[in-house]
Amino acid sequence: MKATGIAFLIRYRIPLLLVAVIATLLAIRPAMQLDFDRTIESLYAPDNPRLLEFQKSRRLFGGDEFVVVAWEQDDALSDESLEQISRFSDTLSQVPGIEPESTQNISDTLTLKNFDSAIGSSFGPFQVFARRAAQITMRKRLIALSRGLLIGEDDRTVAVVLRLKSADDATVDRAVTYRRIRELAAEHDPKAYVAGEPIQVYDAFRYVEEDGFNLFLVSFVLLGVGLLILFQNLRWVTLPLLIVVASVLWTRGLLVLAGARLSMVSSMLNALLTIIGVAAVAHIAVRFRAERVNHSAQAALYRTLRVLGGPIFWAAATTAIGFLSLTVSNITPVRSFGLMMALGTGLVLLATALYTPGTILLAKKWVDLKSPPAEGALIATLLLTARTVRRFPLMIGAGTAVLIIASVAGMFRLNVETDFSKNFREDSPVIVALNFIEDRLGGAGSWEVNFEAPDELTKDYLDRTRDLSQRLKSLTIEGNEEPLTNVVSLTDGLDLIPPIISSDLPEGNLKLLSGLQPELVPSLYNREAGRMRIILRSAERTQSSEKKRIIDAVAQEARQVFPDAKVSGIYVLLTFLIESLLADQFLSFGVAACGVIAMTGIALRSVSLAILSIVPNVFPIAIVLGGMGWLGLTINLGTAMIASVSIGLTIDSSIHYLTGFQSARRRGCSVAEAILETHSSTGRALVFATLALAVGFSVLSLSHFIPLVYFGLLTSLALIGGLAGNLILLPMLLTLRYPQSAIVSEPVPPTAPEPQVIAE
Template sequence: MKWGAWLARQRWTLLIATALISLALWEPASRLKLDESIESLYDERDPFLLAYQRSKANFGGDEFVLVAYTADDVTSQTELLKLKEFSDKLSAVPGVRAESTQNLWGTLRNPRATGVVRVALRLPATERALLDLSRHILIGEDGKTVCVVLRLLDSKDSPVPRSQTIKQIREIAAEHRPQAYVAGEPVQIYDMFRYVDQDSWRLGLASSGLLMAVILIFFRNLRWVVLPILIIQVTLLWTCGLLQLTGMKLSMVSSMLTSLITVIAIATTMHITVIYRDLRQQYSRLEAFQITFARLVVPMIWVSVTTAIGFASLLTSGATPVRSFSIMMALGSLLVPLLCVLILPGGILIGKVQSDPRTPFGERILTGELDRLSNWAVNHPWKIVGATVLLTVIGCLGLLRLKVETDFSRNFRRSSPVVKAIEFFETKMGGAGTWEVSFEVPKEFGELPFDKIRDLTDDLRALKLPDGTGLTKVIALTDGIDLVPRIPLGEEERRGLFRAIPRFRDALLDERRDMMQHLQPEMEPSLYNEKQGRMRIVLRALEQKPAEVKLRLIKQVEQTAQKYFPDAEASGLYVLLTYMISSLLGDQVTSFILSSIGILLCMTIAFRSLSIGLISLVPNILPLILVVGGMGWLGVPINIGTAMIASVSIGLTVDTTILYLTEYQLARQMGDTHLEAVHHAHGGAGMALTLANIALIVGFSILALSNFVPMVYFGVLVSMAMFGGLMGNLLLLPGLLRWVRMPGLPAEKVETPVAVAGN
């Protein structure tokens, strides 16, 4: 009571302090930015990221944006000039490396060509060879689709943000007739961050509005609608402000911040609301407030600590965004109870006495159902245990069937521009997935093992997986060397009777190199780094393939290349995106085990019993096994939104256990029997948490509107885990508490509902 009385006396001071701190953090919070670099998604020690960075250092940034359209007679002079004009517009976009732009006009009508090269370009054989080399890069298999390949400047060197560059490219493509499609890994990454940023705020506000409506229906009082929403928004403000002051940035994973803070805040405030409302039937407003906070201050501390432990366990992850997400969510979960203490005293006690939460519609029906549920749970513990064991086995078997989603395009809705563009490139241009295999070679051009490179190139072109999947394009330095036509002999070389007849000879290696630099000036520097002694072969593959197929293809390419060059390694954005989820999943087992151990210790200390700590894990781990195992049985692959669901959910669902056990313990200490205490806990914590779950499930339903598919999965799975945790606690804990006695409670012969009714 002393704690509650002090809060009541200091309510104005606490509100003013909250307002001042919020004003101080407003400006830093507004400067918190989303780190949109591909590197932000990986651990700095990730081997695939290191390979990508090495390639970037050796051959320049390979962030290509592809713009393609279909037209008739694309090799005619008229169409080639139209293509040149379109390409020039795209090259002028800030952030594009204009000198590296490739298109069919520049290949067939090379303006840099002089002398012998210009003559060679007029030959039909040369044109056919150039078209064949450009197939699936600058021209489609159908001969009617042309593509402009734009190479982006490194983000550090670009005069504008990457997002602005891609936005302008799309605007130019949208104005083009016929319709042009924009694709490439940088576009997918841009869209991912754009949707994440939009959803984080737009859907956050929409879900808050929906939650306000649901809470208003429940309690029919505006004050009790505004208070939880205010706590959510101030928590987000403080979290973002503190993160900015510490120099951290939001990452793709951080998009879940708003949703998870909402879960924690609604569950906490809903419990306070129900307890306070029940006490108001017997006490004055001040007394009800003091008793409420005296009863809940310790459980609130343990709720925040266990939630923070669940998130802090993710610090073991090697991925930088997961670690930053762990810190921000641990911080946010600790701020929620603090802000409840700072805001609720004034929020509850200031103003008219009549502003109390009302009884929700249908509460009597819900109370009756909870009573029946508690009776059934106490009367049928063995049935519940048997069903639990069976469901656990089924869930565990489902875990063995889990697959990882590596088709990055499946992170977007089929109606989105990026998916439509990918489908266009898959059917017309042999895909938009560009990657490479690189290896060490001599630093002298004349010493390069061209025959070995040709053999490797042939093997890669012939590579086929059992299902027929292969590479749609393979480009090696030898393709440019072999493209050079035979050179006409000079007059001094032509002798004899037939000296007037033009004759040709094979070009020497240096001559081939010189002519290749005229025909394809970007080819050598993009494939061979003479100073570092590194070479690469550029590959293209279909994007929309099953996870196991893409992983097998990457592995097969590496193994094939290593037969010729033992140090060969595959890299590129295509490879990075394929292994993205694997990098997020890598440390999840460790973090899940650590979070479980941490929560076990907290529950053991909080209730001074190892047995209570152990049984508290059962109703929280079971829903996770069922949810994730169900994904395996249904064939739903793990994506970005579901990769961390286990560690996150156990930290959220254990809150229900703490509040339930607190209500049960309080009832037993007041003299209730086991059955009476179960009824009390079901009517108190059970009622509050049921209402909170209804509100949260309705609020999370707004995530179904997200353009970013992992957010949809995340909303659904968190709702299922929360509901599963609630049902696990309401069904499993009564039976488990029948066999495990809490410390400080008297031993008793547990009564059954029938015995209670008889008495």
């Protein structure tokens, strides 16, 4: 950083501090207004073909967002039980946000409320007998059709299927609807269970939002305690926390002004900004303490910023590049998160510049830091590490190569997690409900296959539809004899009509079915649009690759009968949501690596050092991803960003290390002396910052949302691995590059270039 800029920050530190505080206070209100986009559309690019097909189907057949409420009912088909089911169903139907006329339950299905009006009054001379026979036949067929949907094979498990109003038509937020349904289910005797894809999506966002706030508070407190132990000075604990709070509020406030909304992965925004802010202050604190030995507080801060201003700036720039690489992702939340974090990184840099001089020099009496616990032992360990690296560079390099080769092999074993329910803990309400419903009723995943239909239904067309329906009902794939737990087509409804009241003409039967089941026909056949569909159900809790096999098998089977057939539904959207994650992982990492090399080359003014700095930062990422492959862990929304985010964070340490190394070399130190000096000074700051950040990130393991758990733990491992890479692999590479340098036994005391000292 230029001397004039540092002098400006110090000279006008009080006005700048006031500006920062006022800006932070003004940002509180808009920052609190930043909300989440909880729609399924937010998880896809607007032009994604699967999303467009889903939206088209929703326009043609109405919203297919269903919530299933299931429970055990003794003797479910008795008159008394059916009455109880009907009353509870009516109560659920009155919940705001529910389409009451579309509610399905076994009681109303078997009651045949519209039977008389639908069939008319004339059955000839045997009217009473014929009417009763038709009712009995239809009842049996309806029970068979409802198996696995409204009643289980055990005749004890029953369900009410609720259809949600569209977000545009609903008078209340979905959160109100879900909360009331769950309250009624909990009050029911026996307790009822609530599940469905919309509930899964809602809970994912709810957990992300709640955890994002709660985990930020926990990590904030933990980091404060950790920094107090390390720095033993409240001023130096307050400074990074002020920087973090300001940058978070500014970022959120600007996002609100820009009309942006948070997405499913954006809850990590606060935690990542915490990392960047704490890391910068850790380096400043260590350097400032060393400068205070011979200089006043103001001069020490000037000299500290003179030396570290450049590395801190370039570290922020490379971090922003790492996040911006996420914009190449095919997943909308990941792209928007990358842009948000790049903005936030820049604001952390601004907050550091505005808050640091004023906060540190406000009352110089309590400005000095004490030595952290066991600092002497840490320095001794760092020096021993440096000497060991200088002594056995080839051995360390060979071991590293073996680990990287094994890790690359592990990467080829990585799989993408397509089971959206795996994003939740096993004891979460949505998973408990899913297990109950899928064990007792069958699949909870709802989707469809739709195809072209004529303006007027013919017997030949209905026969083809019936043929496809039967094909799907008997569909099997290797290793799965029942991939579809329920198949409902228009022909199933038409086949409910007993021969005694059936019409000879398809359109006549269609009219009759419309009278018997008013909701069934428009939900399966859109005459105006010329489109027919078959509704399918599959097990939601299915192995990663199994859902895609089922979807592909259904599409292939349907296209043999109707060549234009297409599959759609929330089940399909959630399955393919993270299909591209594996490709995104490597693509975004490649972009991040190229951007980081370019930025590091500019910062260090050395292309060779920039390329060399990538190795110790790729190493921990390779270990983490390779380890995931060998351990059978899958790529999810959180782990998809590990590579590009980690390299943007760990490269900061490389920039600080290499800047210190170059500074020592410019003062005439040999490579060995420069490495020892850098280890004992910059190395300490790297250890302090990394340990504090690893603890903060590990707090994410408390999250209810599994991608956040993975992201927190794996990023902590990547940060620790990056620390090892920068303290072992980086000096090893420097040693191999400069093999002629002699080894010295003691480090040269760190010094700084003589700047213009500002008077107190």
